[in-house]
Amino acid sequence: MxxxxxxxxxxxxxxxxxxxxxxxxxxxxxxxxxxxxxxxxxxxxxxxxxxxxxxxxxxxxxxxxxxxxxxxxxxxxxxxxxxxxxxxxxxxxxxxxxxxxxxxxxxxxxxxxxxxxxxxxxxxxxxxxxxxxxxxxxxxxxxxxxxxxxxxxxxxxxxxxxxxxxxxxxxxxxxxxxxxxxxxxxxxxxxxxxxxxxxxxxxxxxxxxxxxxxxxxxxxxxxxxxxxxxxxxxxxxxxxxxxxxxxxxxxxxxxxxxxxxxxxxxxxxxxxxxxxxxxxxxxxxxxxxxxxxxxxxxxxxxxxxxxxxxxxxxxxxxxxxxxxxxxxxxxxxxxxxxxxxxxLKAHPDYNNPPPGKSDRLILLLNTQNRINGYTRWSVNNVSFTLPHTPYLIALKERLHNVFDQKPAPDTYDYKTYNIHQPPPNPNATYSDSIYRLKFNSTVDVVLQNANTLNANNSETHPWHLHGHDFWVVGHGVGKFDPEKDPKGFNLVDPIEKNTVAVQPYSWTAFRFRADNPGVWAFHCHIESHFFMGMGVVFEEGVHRVGKLPSRIKGCGASRV
Amino acid sequence: MxxxxxxxxxxxxxxxxxxxxxxxxxxxxxxxxxxxxxxxxxxxxxxxxxxxxxxxxxxxxxxxxxxxxxxxxxxxxxxxxxxxxxxxxxxxxxxxxxxxxxxxxxxxxxxxxxxxxxxxxxxxxxxxxxxxxxxxxxxxxxxxxxxxxxxxxxxxxxxxxxxxxxxxxxxxxxxxxxxxxxxxxxxxxxxxxxxxxxxxxxxxxxxxxxxxxxxxxxxxxxxxxxxxxxxxxxxxxxxxxxxxxxxxxxxxxxxxxxxxxxxxxxxxxxxxxxxxxxxxxxxxxxxxxxxxxxxxxxxxxxxxxxxxxxxxxxxxxxxxxxxxxxxxxxxxxxxxxxxxxxxLKAHPDYNNPPPGKSDRLILLLNTQNRINGYTRWSVNNVSFTLPHTPYLIALKERLHNVFDQKPAPDTYDYKTYNIHQPPPNPNATYSDSIYRLKFNSTVDVVLQNANTLNANNSETHPWHLHGHDFWVVGHGVGKFDPEKDPKGFNLVDPIEKNTVAVQPYSWTAFRFRADNPGVWAFHCHIESHFFMGMGVVFEEGVHRVGKLPSRIKGCGASRV
Structure with a gap:
């Protein structure tokens, strides 16, 4: 009340x-x-x-x-x-x-x-x-x-x-x-x-x-x-x-x-x-x-x-x-x-708790991989690459064939994947595919850390979401269980952040409202990790975005 | 014959x-x-x-x-x-x-x-x-x-x-x-x-x-x-x-x-x-x-x-x-x-002599200058800067106000200038103004070297013209005299080149036909000298240039 x-x-x-x-x-x-x-x-x-x-x-x-x-x-x-x-x-x-x-x-x-x-x-x-x-x-x-x-x-x-x-x-x-x-x-x-x-x-x-x-x-x-x-x-x-x-x-x-x-x-x-x-x-x-x-x-x-x-x-x-x-x-x-x-919890006098339920769960497994011999980071076995035409321009102005239209994967094989071993299939694929979110929907994202390519090694990754603050609803050691773990989410007084760490062999869950029309990067804030593919992109309500200023254009398919 | x-x-x-x-x-x-x-x-x-x-x-x-x-x-x-x-x-x-x-x-x-x-x-x-x-x-x-x-x-x-x-x-x-x-x-x-x-x-x-x-x-x-x-x-x-x-x-x-x-x-x-x-x-x-x-x-x-x-x-x-x-x-x-x-002269069996007279003489004094304390090279006291909208696009597509419309100077005060002394007025101006040449006209260019900012120093500058070969009609030590020296031009068997040196305290003259529709850089080929402003640009017959490919656009005023 x-x-x-x-x-x-x-x-x-x-x-x-x-x-x-x-x-x-x-x-x-x-x-x-x-x-x-x-x-x-x-x-x-x-x-x-x-x-x-x-x-x-x-x-x-x-x-x-x-x-x-x-x-x-x-x-x-x-x-x-x-x-x-x-x-x-x-x-x-x-x-x-x-x-x-x-x-x-x-x-x-x-x-x-x-x-x-x-x-x-x-x-x-x-x-x-x-x-x-x-x-x-x-x-x-x-x-x-x-x-x-x-x-x-x-x-x-x-x-x-x-x-x-x-x-x-x-x-x-x-x-x-x-x-x-x-x-x-x-x-x-x-x-x-x-x-x-x-x-x-x-x-x-x-x-x-x-x-x-x-x-x-x-x-x-x-x-x-x-x-x-x-x-x-x-x-x-x-x-x-x-x-x-x-x-x-x-x-x-x-x-x-x-x-x-x-x-x-x-x-x-x-x-x-x-x-x-x-x-x-x-x-x-x-x-x-x-x-x-x-x-x-x-x-x-x-x-x-x-x-x-x-x-x-x-x-x-x-x-x-x-x-x-x-x-x-x-x-x-x-x-x-x-x-x-x-x-870390929200200040009791400034608590703005999240919506009680989410419309979608996106479960993101962070792995280190090799693609054609190159060392890469991947999310659900997709290693991110940036397109030459910015997404915001491509989506708003309906430029076709400028990025992979296949939806980025919402989950991984969480039932069988062993996060304590190097990836059994080190071969990821490159993609610039994205997640398209229903405008004003509530989305849960769970970041799952796993073993790198070297045995007995898992790293800490701070992930940053553009365009939003999110509620950090849970952290856990080991493998996130989508059936069980959401029951333990803190929906009472979670902290709001734009960047959150995921610890080795652990998971971090957050919730956010896809209420900011635009296209937003979400990536590991370690500069070399994002450079090596550790990121994804969310789109929401791009149809509500006003006329794009011409100053953002000029590259890729947004040349004259 | x-x-x-x-x-x-x-x-x-x-x-x-x-x-x-x-x-x-x-x-x-x-x-x-x-x-x-x-x-x-x-x-x-x-x-x-x-x-x-x-x-x-x-x-x-x-x-x-x-x-x-x-x-x-x-x-x-x-x-x-x-x-x-x-x-x-x-x-x-x-x-x-x-x-x-x-x-x-x-x-x-x-x-x-x-x-x-x-x-x-x-x-x-x-x-x-x-x-x-x-x-x-x-x-x-x-x-x-x-x-x-x-x-x-x-x-x-x-x-x-x-x-x-x-x-x-x-x-x-x-x-x-x-x-x-x-x-x-x-x-x-x-x-x-x-x-x-x-x-x-x-x-x-x-x-x-x-x-x-x-x-x-x-x-x-x-x-x-x-x-x-x-x-x-x-x-x-x-x-x-x-x-x-x-x-x-x-x-x-x-x-x-x-x-x-x-x-x-x-x-x-x-x-x-x-x-x-x-x-x-x-x-x-x-x-x-x-x-x-x-x-x-x-x-x-x-x-x-x-x-x-x-x-x-x-x-x-x-x-x-x-x-x-x-x-x-x-x-x-x-x-x-x-x-x-x-x-160096043209091979007698492949001699293609220049037109017997030229329609325009452009006399270019190379000096070292200072602008607001910065060391620059200048031509007729103008130190060249590149515009952000390429000239070819600006001229062909009539984009206004994207470069200095004042014509670049055709001459300098050759009667009184002492090429053996540091420039009396070291203050040049920056400009991206250009030379517009009558299509199919014949142009003489004379490059005059002078003393740098330091006493008793003049340098060698190899100048390169884009879009053309030119006839090297003369070289001379000292100051070029526009009344007298053209009489000595070699119009019989001059070598054709795209790059020619100008020796210290000397001049070099060449003739070319402005017969290649486009916009062409002409500059000292010493990379740091061009970087410091030692260049000019010629335009000729740009109205005859066909439709520009969009791939050259995207910057300056040629953004969408």
């Missing part, structure tokens, strides 16, 4: 704020620059000269207009606004091959969208492996005046976490698409707000300068006794992290733009594509600084701990703690990671 | 062979590969796995169809068929921004054109600085059966010369377009048929393996006593070369696809964009091998001599001569270079 009363209030709020919303204009030059984020110099894709790019700040209901000038020499781009649902603007999602043609060098492309709810979001390249080249940044959306968050703090700071390679995105891409296969390997360094630390003395060539101010550690300065909201986002190309502040507990209050029932952690697991807000009180010995540390989990770490300095005023900001860097929980403690996944 | 009799024969020949011509189909995958052409491994743009790409062989009048598959990840391409006039197919010239939109990753583009006269030609990327990344190769067009060349040889071999950098084309481009300016510097090595030699012991990082077979010297094997035609082409990004074969004279017989009055040289000057055929007799001591050597001229050499082995059968092909590598003439002997330029 309480919920029914709250809903109209939400709708009204959203409506009124979009009318009153301001428009924020941004002008971005996307260009290569030589950057040394971890002291080692390499060509990075920058926005107005920087990586990470500028933070976009807006208020719920505002419109954000980003005029992107592609100043790369011969290379296209596309930028995705991760966590922004693009209601009414599916052509602004920035997903090359799905919602737009790439932006050519010398051209200017305008992204325009409404940020319809408060929270912490990110943006990043969604073309090839350009995210790993440095094209990413933060979006912070605040509540309208008069509205309050269910937590208090004195000040707000943001940290964007990344992993970093010295090899170019081309060389990484080439390895992944070559025979023999060349894996990207573990990152050379971990970055906090674009700053990391590589051991220059280990460098054989190139330029590495440990005293370059570009790689000085990031400093989070706090005043003893005050309370801080830290917005933490991960755009890693590969790594799952634990994040911790030496000697400080953190209270998780927001995830992917939704308030959560507060939980206290000493270290926070964060996967690529996720955002969190935590509340931290500067309540420790104020006579020293503390480490802020990120460590790799879920893959055996081969990269030194990434760090920033948690600086208690008036200590010198660059005074490094004499303590050792925190290492966090064991990298392979997947039970502990699953525990965090399961502990 | 003899000429009048010959002309109809030429026309008939060309007509009949185009009717009888065969069609040669090529399927090319353009992709990054790790290559070690000079033993140092770097990412190169390859065609079907190689750099140089495959040689295109055809007979005069044949049609060549090249299906180009762009398998780069995020990068576009365009390929220019250098020396092929593209009569009736101006959309196949492959010049990004002039005749087509770039070819997007994942897309396939078909180039189709007639090779209308015999000779040695090249192909290469014409987009950004991708030529320097390895995208180039040879085109050899032979005479139809029954027709004979005015020289004899037992066998035909080809050598394509290049200079090579270890930095990526991105990094080179970035330097050129940065403040402060970062010059590309002298090449790391010189390549003959894609093979060179870098001193791996000087390498600090990266992979360099002196025993990699990819960088074994190229071997030209000859049988003692036999006579060879060597086709020699240069696609360098920067360097002018001397080419020599230790102990052997060479008789120059062809230049840019035209037979020349034979001249004997001990070393051949060859500029980027030029092709020559020389006749060499294997008439030296057959008990040993000889060096084939390329050395940098016209810039102070900082790159070791490039070499191949001129192998006398049955000596072991890899047996290096015990002699020292030939060094050729002095790098700064521009008088000697001008002498070769002036010695």
């Amino acid at each position: 309480a919920l029914v009363a709250i809903l109209p209030f939400f709708l009204l709020m959203s409506f009124s704020s979009s009318i009153e919303g301001k428009t924020h204009f941004h002008n971005w030059d996307i260009a290569y620059k030589l950057k040394s984020p971890d002291c080692f110099q390499k060509l990075a894709i920058t926005i107005n000269g920087g990586t990470p790019g500028p933070t976009i700040d807006a208020q719920q209901g505002d419109t954000v207009v980003v005029k992107v000038h592609n100043k790369l020499f011969t290379e296209n781009i596309a930028i995705h606004w991760h966590g922004i649902r693009q209601i009414g603007t599916p052509w602004s999602d920035g997903t090359e091959g799905v919602t737009q043609c790439p932006i050519l060098p010398g051209e200017t492309f305008v992204y325009s969208f409404v940020v319809d709810h408060a929270g912490t979001f990110i943006y990043h390249a969604h073309y090839g492996m350009q995210r790993s080249a440095g094209l990413y940044g933060l979006i912070r959306v605040v509540l309208p005046p008069g509205e309050v968050e269910p937590f208090k703090y004195d000040s707000d700071q943001s940290l964007i976490l990344n992993d970093w390679w010295h090899k170019s995105a081309y060389e990484l891409s080439l390895g992944l698409s070559s025979l023999p296969f060349g894996w990207v390997g573990e990152p050379d360094s971990l970055l906090i707000n674009g700053r990391g630390r590589f051991n220059c003395s280990s460098v054989q060539g190139g330029t590495c300068n440990a005293t370059n101010p570009e790689c000085a550690p990031y400093v989070i300065s706090v005043v003893p006794g005050r309370t801080y909201r830290l917005r933490i986002a991960s755009v890693t190309s590969l790594s799952a992290f634990t994040f911790q502040i030496e000697g400080h507990n953190m209270t998780v209050v927001e995830a992917d733009g939704h308030y959560v029932r507060p939980i206290v952690v000493s270290s926070l697991y964060i996967y690529s594509g996720e955002t969190y807000s935590v509340i931290v009180k500067a309540d420790q010995d104020p006579s020293r600084n503390y480490w802020t540390a990120v460590n790799v989990v879920s893959r055996k770490p081969q990269t030194p701990t990434g760090f920033a300095i948690f600086n208690y005023y008036p200590n010198h900001p660059m005074k490094t703690p004499s303590t050792i860097l925190p290492l966090g929980p064991l990298w392979n403690d997947s039970a502990s990671r699953l525990k965090q996944d399961m502990a | 003899a000429l009048v009799a010959i002309l109809p024969f030429f026309l008939l020949m060309s007509f009949s062979s185009s009717i009888e011509g065969k069609t040669h189909f090529h399927n090319w995958d353009i992709a990054y590969k790790l290559k070690s052409p000079d033993c140092f491994q770097k990412l190169a743009i390859t065609i079907n796995g190689g750099t140089p790409g495959p040689t295109i062989d055809a007979q005069q009048g044949d049609t060549v169809v090249v299906k180009v598959h762009n398998k780069l990840f995020t990068e576009n391409i365009a390929i220019h068929w250098h020396g092929i006039r593209q009569i009736g197919t101006p959309w196949s010239d492959g010049t990004e921004g002039v005749t087509q939109c770039p070819i997007l990753p994942g897309e396939t583009f078909v180039y189709s054109f007639v090779v209308d006269h015999a000779g040695t030609f090249i192909y290469h990327a014409h987009y950004g600085m991708q030529r320097s990344a390895g995208l180039y190769g040879l085109i050899r067009v032979v005479l139809p059966p029954g027709e004979v060349e005015p020289f004899k040889y037992d066998s035909d071999q080809s050598l394509i010369l290049n200079d090579w950098w270890h930095k990526s084309a991105y990094e080179l481009s970035l330097g050129l377009s940065s403040l402060p300016f970062g010059w590309v510097g002298e090449p790391d090595s010189l390549l003959i048929n894609g093979r060179g030699r870098f001193n791996c012991s000087s390498v600090q990082g990266g992979t360099c393996n002196a025993t990699n077979p990819e960088c074994a010297p190229y071997v030209i094997s000859v049988v003692p006593g036999r006579t060879y035609r060597l086709r020699i082409a240069s696609v360098t990004s920067l360097s002018a070369f001397t080419f020599q074969i230790e102990g052997h004279n060479m008789t120059v017989v062809e230049a840019d696809g035209h037979y020349v009055r034979p001249i004997v040289v001990s070393s051949l000057y060859i500029y980027s964009g030029e092709t020559y055929s020389v006749i060499v007799k294997a008439d030296q001591d057959p008990s040993r091998n000889y060096w084939t050597a390329v050395n940098v001229v016209s810039r102070k050499p900082q790159t070791p001599t490039g070499f191949a082995i001129f192998n006398y059968y049955p000596n072991h092909p890899m047996k290096t001569p015990s002699t020292i590598l030939p060094l050729g003439p002095l790098w700064n002997d521009s008088a000697s270079r001008l002498k070769q330029d002036m010695a």
Whole structure:
């Protein structure tokens, strides 16, 4: 009954704020620059000269207009606004091959969208492996005046976490698409707000300068006794992290733009594509600084701990703690990671529970496969490839024969498949087929992880859904049983997210409403995994999409 | 009188062979590969796995169809068929921004054109600085059966010369377009048929393996006593070369696809964009091998001599001569270079002299300038920029406001300008304005070199005209005088070329007929100079161009 009363209030709020919303204009030059984020110099894709790019700040209901000038020499781009649902603007999602043609060098492309709810979001390249080249940044959306968050703090700071390679995105891409296969390997360094630390003395060539101010550690300065909201986002190309502040507990209050029932952690697991807000009180010995540390989990770490300095005023900001860097929980403690996944629930005052039943179950088995010798990732034995004509254009303008019209498979042989063994049939097929969803229907998606091609190995995959938030209704170890497990779904207070992890040999289930006309990518947010085929595409209500702007066209069958 | 009799024969020949011509189909995958052409491994743009790409062989009048598959990840391409006039197919010239939109990753583009006269030609990327990344190769067009060349040889071999950098084309481009300016510097090595030699012991990082077979010297094997035609082409990004074969004279017989009055040289000057055929007799001591050597001229050499082995059968092909590598003439002997330029004349039996008078004189002063601090090259104080909508599409389809409509300047203040001083007004302007030529008119172009921004420095610039051959009617040291110098033009037996050098503080004049409907780039063939604005564009008879194929569209104002 309480919920029914709250809903109209939400709708009204959203409506009124979009009318009153301001428009924020941004002008971005996307260009290569030589950057040394971890002291080692390499060509990075920058926005107005920087990586990470500028933070976009807006208020719920505002419109954000980003005029992107592609100043790369011969290379296209596309930028995705991760966590922004693009209601009414599916052509602004920035997903090359799905919602737009790439932006050519010398051209200017305008992204325009409404940020319809408060929270912490990110943006990043969604073309090839350009995210790993440095094209990413933060979006912070605040509540309208008069509205309050269910937590208090004195000040707000943001940290964007990344992993970093010295090899170019081309060389990484080439390895992944070559025979023999060349894996990207573990990152050379971990970055906090674009700053990391590589051991220059280990460098054989190139330029590495440990005293370059570009790689000085990031400093989070706090005043003893005050309370801080830290917005933490991960755009890693590969790594799952634990994040911790030496000697400080953190209270998780927001995830992917939704308030959560507060939980206290000493270290926070964060996967690529996720955002969190935590509340931290500067309540420790104020006579020293503390480490802020990120460590790799879920893959055996081969990269030194990434760090920033948690600086208690008036200590010198660059005074490094004499303590050792925190290492966090064991990298392979997947039970502990699953525990965090399961502990996250909607905030009781902001609970917006899912529909009680779903119209369709899509059961997606993640496997590693080989196709003609090439190593690929597949979903229900289909390894995704992007079409040359973006789906949104193809579907809206009825361009035929530009992608595989056979429906993508809704399930796999879950009764007999052994998720603890390498795939018995490693041969998958390439396809750009998609899932067409009934508009306004409720869909359950279950992601099932299994053994990779190597015995005794299963990995963690954070999956990101474009155009929606979803309710995370369940996690489980082992094989999902479509008869039994849905009975255990949490339909009472599930967290809403746009990105969710699936742990090794485990499953994750979520529910969403196919209520946003458009075409939406859904994929593993590990950049090389999506590059290797680990993704699918959902279409819903494309007939309701308005006239497409011509700026998204020009490639494939959408040439003149 | 003899000429009048010959002309109809030429026309008939060309007509009949185009009717009888065969069609040669090529399927090319353009992709990054790790290559070690000079033993140092770097990412190169390859065609079907190689750099140089495959040689295109055809007979005069044949049609060549090249299906180009762009398998780069995020990068576009365009390929220019250098020396092929593209009569009736101006959309196949492959010049990004002039005749087509770039070819997007994942897309396939078909180039189709007639090779209308015999000779040695090249192909290469014409987009950004991708030529320097390895995208180039040879085109050899032979005479139809029954027709004979005015020289004899037992066998035909080809050598394509290049200079090579270890930095990526991105990094080179970035330097050129940065403040402060970062010059590309002298090449790391010189390549003959894609093979060179870098001193791996000087390498600090990266992979360099002196025993990699990819960088074994190229071997030209000859049988003692036999006579060879060597086709020699240069696609360098920067360097002018001397080419020599230790102990052997060479008789120059062809230049840019035209037979020349034979001249004997001990070393051949060859500029980027030029092709020559020389006749060499294997008439030296057959008990040993000889060096084939390329050395940098016209810039102070900082790159070791490039070499191949001129192998006398049955000596072991890899047996290096015990002699020292030939060094050729002095790098700064521009008088000697001008002498070769002036010695080249049309072959008397194939002389096709120019019209006796021209309708227009375009006098182009080459200067180095600064615009807002950026270092640029300019022509008559205009530094060229490519528009985002290719000219051919803009003009043919009357798209307005997509490039500067003001005519590009036909002259400069030649009376007062001091070519021996740095430019008094270093501030040029950017423009994408063009020269519109009356269809079928005769045009004289004079290229005037001057002092760069640094005192006592003037450079050599090889200029290449698309869509035409031109008659080289004059060269001179100093400043061209439009009143006096045209009287000295050679209108009797000038060589026909598509690329011609302009020496330091000197001028070069040529005449051509604006008889090929289309839009044609004319630019310095030094890749970084064109990148820095050293080029212009000619339009002629665009109203006579047939319907444009949609495959060239999709960018700028030619989006849907």
